[in-house]
Amino acid sequence: MTDPDFLRPVLAAALGAAHIEALEARPLSAGASRLTSALDAVADGATHRLVLQRERVAGRGAMDVAAETRLLRAAHAVGVPVPEVIASGKAADRAYLVTSRVDGETIPRRILRDPSLAAARTRFAADCGRILAGVASIPIGAVEPLPAPDPLSGIEAMLDRAGTRRPCFEYALAWLRSHRPSPIGGPPAVVHGDFRSGNLIIGPDGVRAVLDWELAHVGDPREDLGWLCARVWRFGARPVVGGMGSVEDLLDAYAAHGGERLEPADLFWWQVLATLRWGAICLEQARVHLAGEFRSVELAVIGRRAAEMEYELMRMLP
Amino acid sequence: MTSDSELHSHPDAGELLDATIAFLGDVLTPAVPAEHAFHLRVAVNALRMVQREIADGGEGEAAHRERLAALGFADDAALATALRAGEVPADLTPQVRAGLLADAQARLRVANPRFVADYDAAEGVTGAD
Numbered sequence: 001m002t003d004p005d006f007l008r009p010v011l012a013a014a015l016g017a018a019h020i021e022a023l024e025a026r027p028l029s030a031g032a033s034r035l036t037s038a039l040d041a042v043a044d045g046a047t048h049r050l051v052l053q054r055e056r057v058a059g060r061g062a063m064d065v066a067a068e069t070r071l072l073r074a075a076h077a078v079g080v081p082v083p084e085v086i087a088s089g090k091a092a093d094r095a096y097l098v099t100s101r102v103d104g105e106t107i108p109r110r111i112l113r114d115p116s117l118a119a120a121r122t123r124f125a126a127d128c129g130r131i132l133a134g135v136a137s138i139p140i141g142a143v144e145p146l147p148a149p150d151p152l153s154g155i156e157a158m159l160d161r162a163g164t165r166r167p168c169f170e171y172a173l174a175w176l177r178s179h180r181p182s183p184i185g186g187p188p189a190v191v192h193g194d195f196r197s198g199n200l201i202i203g204p205d206g207v208r209a210v211l212d213w214e215l216a217h218v219g220d221p222r223e224d225l226g227w228l229c230a231r232v233w234r235f236g237a238r239p240v241v242g243g244m245g246s247v248e249d250l251l252d253a254y255a256a257h258g259g260e261r262l263e264p265a266d267l268f269w270w271q272v273l274a275t276l277r278w279g280a281i282c283l284e285q286a287r288v289h290l291a292g293e294f295r296s297v298e299l300a301v302i303g304r305r306a307a308e309m310e311y312e313l314m315r316m317l318p
Numbered sequence: 319m320t321s322d323s324e325l326h327s328h329p330d331a332g333e334l335l336d337a338t339i340a341f342l343g344d345v346l347t348p349a350v351p352a353e354h355a356f357h358l359r360v361a362v363n364a365l366r367m368v369q370r371e372i373a374d375g376g377e378g379e380a381a382h383r384e385r386l387a388a389l390g391f392a393d394d395a396a397l398a399t400a401l402r403a404g405e406v407p408a409d410l411t412p413q414v415r416a417g418l419l420a421d422a423q424a425r426l427r428v429a430n431p432r433f434v435a436d437y438d439a440a441e442g443v444t445g446a447d
Contacts, residue, residue: 027353165394168418170401231437238440297361304367307425308433314419315443 004039004052006091007098014087014098017043025052032294033062033214038101049101050086055094063095063214067146071190071213072099074142080134081209102209104201108235111202112243120206125245127207128195128228129253135210136189136221136259143190148218151273152176155280162283163290168310172276175317181269184220185260191219196233197242221259225250226270231312232278272316279309322375335369370428378424385417394421 004025012020022042028051029036039050055063065088075082083099090096105111112121120127140146152173159169193215201209227233229240229247237243241250247264255261286303288294321330329337343362350358389410391397397414400406406414426433437443 165398167394167397167401167414168422170398171414171418174401174404236436297357297364301360301364301367304425304429307422307429310418310422311426311434311437314415314422315437315441 004037007039007041007052007087007096010087010089010091011041011043011048011098015041015043015048017046019044021045030056032056032288032296032299033060039098048086051083051099051101053097053099055096058093061095063097065089065095065097067143067216068097068213070143071138071146071216074138074190075135075210075213077142078134078137080131080138081207082213083209083211102201104203104208106198106201106211108197108233108242111197112235112237116204117202120202120204121244123206123245124197124202125239125241125247125249126253128241128245129250129255129259130257131207131210132192132195132221132224132228133254133257133259135192135195135224136186138190140188140190140218143216146190146216146218148188151219151223151277155273155277158280158284162280162287164283166279166283166306166310168313169276169279169306172272172279172313172317176269176273176276179269181222181266184222188218189221191217191221191223193217193224193227195224195228196230197244198233220270222262222267222270223273225254225262226267227274227277229267229271230274230278232275232308272313275309275312275316279306279313282306282309332369332372335365335372339365339369367428370431374428378427382421382424385420389413389417 004023008020008023011023012018020041020043022040024040025037026040027035027037033056035054035056037052037054039052041048041050053063069085069088072082072085076084081102083102086098086100088095088097105114105117111117156173159166159173192210192213194212195210199210199212200207201211228242228250234240234243239245240247247267251262251264251267282302282305285299286306289296289299289303321327321333323330339362342358342365347355347358347362386393386397389397391400397406401414423434
């Protein structure tokens with residue numbers, strides 16, 4: 001991101017400023033679909049600390065910024081901590097999204113170890129329970145249109161295009177199909193779709209913002225709870241919730257803030273789903289590399305991590 | 319140490335990898351700019367996987383094929399297709415499960431040798447499979 005000049009008129013309008021005196025972007029991360037930069041703007045003498053997300057390749061439609069904007073605003077309205085949307089749109093056929101910049105840590109291994117985050121770790125599971133109850137309370141009407149996929153169909157699609165066949169994953173898929181849980185008491189809800197420590201901003205005071213809403217959909221709120229409890233997001237630590245807290249704390253806070261009263265056993269099917277989903281994503285990441293869509297040694301190596309989920313599934317399932 | 323390759327002898331593939339890993343890990347790692355440090359670590363890890371795969375010398379591959387043959391399947395694709403279609407007889411399930419677990423363990427001996435022990439210790443898995 002060398003030249004965010006296209007943003008000057010956009011930001012002037014969004015910030016209600018007559019002049020943008022300075023605008024500087026600093027790359028933070030480069031994903032397969034989007035580039036994320038820290039953006040500092042000086043507008044009418046005031047400094048604004050922002051984040052710019054930009055679609056990596058023009059014309060691919062990999063970023064639906066209108067949907068993300070609706071979600072971020074609706075999440076904020078129900079008290080879910082999120083960055084504030086400053087501007088969004090398309091320039092040179094590449095979508096962009098400018099939000100406020102929330103200070104804190106997003107790297108899971110640092111979140112697990114940084115001494116200054118000890119209190120945040122203690123309250124992490126309860127924070128997540130409260131926030132996920134908030135996510136599930138977002139009025140669907142405020143975020144439509146949003147897809148409502150069957151949770152197994154996306155996994156099956158990834159397995160079918162992986163270029164490798166995995167009997168362990170088929171065994172798990174068959175088990176999931178034949179043991180579907182009965183629907184939850186309430187109606188379908190907004191599901192974040194990738195709720196884990198790496199997509200949260202954590203400060204010493206706890207979870208400060210929920211990021212990366214691009215996989216949000218309508219579904220069963222237990223999906224987010226199960227995904228958060230997946231072993232892969234514990235990064236070697238023992239506690240079930242992100243390596244930091246207990247499932248009891250998570251579910252107590254979830255119920256105390258308006259979510260359904262759930263028992264740890266109610267999440268088992270969803271934890272199996274999460275384990276299979278991460279395994280399928282490992283294969284998908286390798287496929288993205290092998291197909292030349294985004295060449296990366298990281299994506300290639302993640303393909304071999306599918307075996308970790310094969311082992312977990314064979315230990316979890318009867 | 320003898321090389322498995324009569325044609326190439328020494329340095330063999332594993333010894334070339336040793337030299338490359340030592341250079342990337344010991345020499346280059348402290349010198350690369352921060353934005354490439356993570357991917358360099360991942361790349362060294364990839365080479366260690368290749369090293370373990372070479373050191374395995376085809377034993378894992380042969381054992382995998384034997385397990386499939388014992389179940390009556392030509393390859394993983396055939397077993398996967400049968401599982402998807404629900405065509406694996408229920409009375410075969412224990413053997414299928416045992417075979418799939420052994421496959422996952424064999425893959426992890428190359429991909430991530432610490433994974434099984436870490437998982438078993440954390441989840442209280444006991445007994446040999």
